[in-house]
Amino acid sequence: MKDTFARAENLLARIDQLAAISEDETGVTRTFGTPAFLRGSALVRSWFEQAGLATRVDSIGNVRGRLESRHPVAKTLVIASHIDTVVNAGKYDGPLGVLLGLDLLENLLAAKTGLPFHVELIAFSDEEGVRFHTTYLGSKVVAGSFDQTLLTKADAQGVTLTEALRTMGGDPAALAQDAIPADQWLGYFEAHIEQGPVLWENRIPVALVTAIAGQQRVELTWRGMAGHAGTVPMDMRQDALAGAAEFVLAVEQFGLRHKAELVATVGKLDVRGAASNVIPGDVVCSLDLRSADAACLGTAYEELRSLASQIAESRRLTLHWNPIQQTAPAVCDAHLNELLAQAIGEAGHAVVPLVSGAGHDAVPVSAVAPATMLFVRCYKGISHNPLENVELADVAAAIDVSDRFLHLLSTHYQTHHSA
Amino acid sequence: MKDTFARAENLLARIDQLAAISEDETGVTRTFGTPAFLRGSALVRSWFEQAGLATRVDSIGNVRGRLESRHPVAKTLVIASHIDTVVNAGKYDGPLGVLLGLDLLENLLAAKTGLPFHVELIAFSDEEGVRFHTTYLGSKVVAGSFDQTLLTKADAQGVTLTEALRTMGGDPAALAQDAIPADQWLGYFEAHIEQGPVLWENRIPVALVTAIAGQQRVELTWRGMAGHAGTVPMDMRQDALAGAAEFVLAVEQFGLRHKAELVATVGKLDVRGAASNVIPGDVVCSLDLRSADAACLGTAYEELRSLASQIAESRRLTLHWNPIQQTAPAVCDAHLNELLAQAIGEAGHAVVPLVSGAGHDAVPVSAVAPATMLFVRCYKGISHNPLENVELADVAAAIDVSDRFLHLLSTHYQTHHSA
Numbered sequence: 001m002k003d004t005f006a007r008a009e010n011l012l013a014r015i016d017q018l019a020a021i022s023e024d025e026t027g028v029t030r031t032f033g034t035p036a037f038l039r040g041s042a043l044v045r046s047w048f049e050q051a052g053l054a055t056r057v058d059s060i061g062n063v064r065g066r067l068e069s070r071h072p073v074a075k076t077l078v079i080a081s082h083i084d085t086v087v088n089a090g091k092y093d094g095p096l097g098v099l100l101g102l103d104l105l106e107n108l109l110a111a112k113t114g115l116p117f118h119v120e121l122i123a124f125s126d127e128e129g130v131r132f133h134t135t136y137l138g139s140k141v142v143a144g145s146f147d148q149t150l151l152t153k154a155d156a157q158g159v160t161l162t163e164a165l166r167t168m169g170g171d172p173a174a175l176a177q178d179a180i181p182a183d184q185w186l187g188y189f190e191a192h193i194e195q196g197p198v199l200w201e202n203r204i205p206v207a208l209v210t211a212i213a214g215q216q217r218v219e220l221t222w223r224g225m226a227g228h229a230g231t232v233p234m235d236m237r238q239d240a241l242a243g244a245a246e247f248v249l250a251v252e253q254f255g256l257r258h259k260a261e262l263v264a265t266v267g268k269l270d271v272r273g274a275a276s277n278v279i280p281g282d283v284v285c286s287l288d289l290r291s292a293d294a295a296c297l298g299t300a301y302e303e304l305r306s307l308a309s310q311i312a313e314s315r316r317l318t319l320h321w322n323p324i325q326q327t328a329p330a331v332c333d334a335h336l337n338e339l340l341a342q343a344i345g346e347a348g349h350a351v352v353p354l355v356s357g358a359g360h361d362a363v364p365v366s367a368v369a370p371a372t373m374l375f376v377r378c379y380k381g382i383s384h385n386p387l388e389n390v391e392l393a394d395v396a397a398a399i400d401v402s403d404r405f406l407h408l409l410s411t412h413y414q415t416h417h418s419a
Numbered sequence: 420m421k422d423t424f425a426r427a428e429n430l431l432a433r434i435d436q437l438a439a440i441s442e443d444e445t446g447v448t449r450t451f452g453t454p455a456f457l458r459g460s461a462l463v464r465s466w467f468e469q470a471g472l473a474t475r476v477d478s479i480g481n482v483r484g485r486l487e488s489r490h491p492v493a494k495t496l497v498i499a500s501h502i503d504t505v506v507n508a509g510k511y512d513g514p515l516g517v518l519l520g521l522d523l524l525e526n527l528l529a530a531k532t533g534l535p536f537h538v539e540l541i542a543f544s545d546e547e548g549v550r551f552h553t554t555y556l557g558s559k560v561v562a563g564s565f566d567q568t569l570l571t572k573a574d575a576q577g578v579t580l581t582e583a584l585r586t587m588g589g590d591p592a593a594l595a596q597d598a599i600p601a602d603q604w605l606g607y608f609e610a611h612i613e614q615g616p617v618l619w620e621n622r623i624p625v626a627l628v629t630a631i632a633g634q635q636r637v638e639l640t641w642r643g644m645a646g647h648a649g650t651v652p653m654d655m656r657q658d659a660l661a662g663a664a665e666f667v668l669a670v671e672q673f674g675l676r677h678k679a680e681l682v683a684t685v686g687k688l689d690v691r692g693a694a695s696n697v698i699p700g701d702v703v704c705s706l707d708l709r710s711a712d713a714a715c716l717g718t719a720y721e722e723l724r725s726l727a728s729q730i731a732e733s734r735r736l737t738l739h740w741n742p743i744q745q746t747a748p749a750v751c752d753a754h755l756n757e758l759l760a761q762a763i764g765e766a767g768h769a770v771v772p773l774v775s776g777a778g779h780d781a782v783p784v785s786a787v788a789p790a791t792m793l794f795v796r797c798y799k800g801i802s803h804n805p806l807e808n809v810e811l812a813d814v815a816a817a818i819d820v821s822d823r824f825l826h827l828l829s830t831h832y833q834t835h836h837s838a
Contacts, residue, residue, distance in 0.1 A: 012724035028816065047638075051437035053437035080565025088469075094607070096796045150505035170426075194650065195647055196646075196647060196649075196650025196651055196652075197614070197646070197650075197652075197655055198652065198655075201655065213649060215649070218694055219695075227615075227616070227800065228614055228615060228776065228777060228800070228802060228803070229682065229686055229707045229709070229775045229776070230615075230632060230634070230682060230707075230709045230775070230776025231613065231614045231617075231775070231776040231777050231802075232615055232616055232682070232776075232800060233615075233616075233617065233682065233802060234671070234674040234675045234676060234678040234682055234683070235675065235678055236616055236617075239669055239671065239684075241685060241686075241688060242668060242671045242685075244664075244665055245663075245667035246664075246668060246669050246772055248660055248661055248664035249661060249664050249665060249668065252661045255653040256653045256654065257629075259652060259653040259654055263649060263651070263652065263653055264653070264728065265648035265658075265695075265696075265698055266660060266661075266691070266699075267648055267694055267695045267696060267697045267699060268693040268694065268695050269660060269662075269688060269690050269691060269693070269696065269699075270690075270693075271686070271687060271688050271689075274686060274687040274689070275687065275689050276636055276638075276684075276686045276706075276707050276743075277684070277686060277707055278686045279684055279686065280685075280686060280688075287695075288648045288649075288695050288696055290646045290648070325693075343756055356650070357647065357648070357649025357650040357651075358647060358649045358650050359649075365814075381650065382644065382645075382649060383649065383650075384647070386759060402435065
């Protein structure tokens with residue numbers, strides 16, 4: 001039996017091999033359905049097959065390998081993450097969870113440890129949504145919530161999703177058959193880099209994810225009166241940038257006051273027709289609000305909307321408040337989380353419950369099955385960037401915790417589900 | 420004798436004729452030395468000649484017409500403004516002052532009213548500085564402060580100023596001879612649209628300019644740490660936009676506190692690599708400070724610099740403070756302003772002293788000669804824009820005031836300078 005460090009080294013070597021396959025030479029880019037993506041997918045499939053899993057690529061391009069239990073009527077635990085990337089990505093966002101899952105199953109097979117439930121290891125084909133501007137294509141098919149109207153959606157080159165699927169060897173007509181029926185799910189487990197700084201700053205290798213934050217995105221347009229910076233007196237101005245700046249600070253203050261429940265960000269701010277000698281008359285900015293608590297998210301949205309209106313009114317600006325996107329929070333399963341917390345504790349680590357501010361495949365899955373996630377510390381919290389990195393010891397810790405989690409889940413399943 | 424309304428109608432008709440000459444068909448664009456500029460200049464020259472002025476085009480392209488006094492040793496009053504424009508300009512910025520000057524001289528000639536001093540009417544060739552990114556080329560030659568090193572400066576097409584002058588028929592070697600020696604100046608008078616909203620808002624046709632504001636321009640770069648808007652907790656952020664927003668509001672507050680002495684504007688603000696789901700790590704903004712009081716301008720500059728440093732320090736941001744431009748205030752001549760104020764009062768208008776926040780040819784001229792300016796109300800203060808407009812009654816008022824000013828100046832000159 002290899003120790004967890006040797007397994008972690010093997011896992012990281014595979015991540016390097018996969019990361020060498022990219023649309024461009026300098027970074028890691030494998031967006032959904034591209035030739036580089038298909039080469040990466042074929043490599044992952046070959047690893048699944050070599051491990052002895054019953055492997056296939058489904059109609060949306062997910063690589064799926066099954067380890068069947070000896071109990072044919074058993075339920076299925078899905079272990080998964082994604083193998084598509086953003087443009088100029090890091091190596092670990094996605095592949096870490098897939099290849100950690102593969103390592104877990106290889107370890108079980110080597111030890112000839114049977115499980116009382118089936119396991120399906122899935123490398124989702126599209127989580128990032130770069131190509132078709134729609135996230136979770138892969139996991140939505142598996143969760144049975146794929147929106148058929150997306151098939152006519154075109155990418156930047158005008159290729160529709162239907163055409164892209166055919167090029168990949170997928171079958172748009174078979175998408176519904178690739179769902180795992182709700183009654184067959186035992187649960188869902190995904191390991192993923194944190195993509196944030198909490199574990200890094202606190203020097204803790206792994207964390208338990210309690211929820212994936214819901215999100216509200218808004219585009220705000222502030223209109224005042226453009227004017228000459230030299231000739232319009234201070235008290236006759238309708239400065240759209242000053243209004244937007246007041247909002248930026250109000251959002252920050254609101255976020256700090258409610259920092260336990262949410263994050264609030266103005267990431268974009270564009271002064272239209274900007275010049276250093278022109279008083280800004282037209283400013284567009286964004287608002288990104290995230291919280292694990294749907295009620296809190298709704299309240300925050302309304303309060304910030306009201307604050308923005310007050311700012312606009314007091315400054316004689318007009319404000320256009322345009323909601324862009326709204327996703328509900330996804331809560332992880334209490335029972336699976338209890339087992340995962342137990343596994344983390346047994347492995348000797350502090351149990352840190354975290355809310356994921358980034359979206360994950362667990363979002364669509366949690367609508368049909370109990371889901372949990374394990375976060376792994378990454379370098380300074382940096383992600384979606386070539387600087388993305390994880391440490392060997394943290395990967396070993398994640399392997400150790402995941403082994404224990406599978407064991408605890410087996411024991412619990414046998415106690416409660418055995419005939 | 421025509422009344423001032425008839426004269427104003429004639430003046431506005433000439434402005435329309437000149438505005439019809441443009442580099443593009445839809446707007447008014449006559450930047451220094453272009454074919455459209457030269458056609459416009461030729462039209463103005465023909466009007467000067469028809470009026471009976473001794474007219475020539477000097478080496479920098481200024482159109483200059485002289486009305487000689489019968490006293491050969493008399494000093495020279497320069498009445499001037501500019502005939503170049505910004506891109507997609509209005510009709511009145513510049514031409515109003517030139518053609519009002521022409522109207523004054525035509526009126527004197529029609530009435531056979533001799534003056535005890537010479538008058539030189541000048542249509543400056545470059546005030547806006549669009550083509551060579553340097554303002555006041557025309558008036559600097561007349562004031563004797565032309566910087567010879569500018570001759571090698573190239574425009575966007577790589578044409579140097581020397582080459583441009585030769586194309587226009589000018590002589591770079593003769594520039595120094597076109598200066599009016601300091602001891603020959605009696606003074607300088609320019610009428611110009613306000614380009615700001617004070618007269619419009621207060622329903623007053625004209626104003627007295629007491630000074631042309633000095634200016635400080637700074638580029639500020641704020642650097643924090645870019646991060647994922649979903650995963651970095653509120654209290655672990657180094658948000659460069661929040662820092663810049665605090666500065667925008669600090670500048671506004673500072674400006675409002677000192678609104679009698681200055682204007683302060685952040686006109687540009689650029690979030691580098693902006694995305695709605697990324698905490699801004701890199702923001703560049705501008706600062707434009709203007710005041711008629713050099714000491715006040717210096718204090719404001721230092722106070723805002725210190726404020727910016729405090730904001731950066733308290734937010735763990737780095738700040739780069741890059742001074743871009745600095746021009747000293749130009750103060751109008753107290754005695755000429757007294758006469759102009761008297762003229763405004765005699766014409767029945769409230770005497771409103773204004774500081775010009777925009778630059779004017781009076782800036783270089785005031786370094787060698789007593790200068791004064793008369794502002795004329797323009798529609799909503801809009802300028803550098805096709806919406807620029809002036810009302811007939813206001814032009815008539817400006818003509819009336821200018822007539823009276825010339826008369827008062829004559830009387831005063833005769834009292835003090837006659838042999």
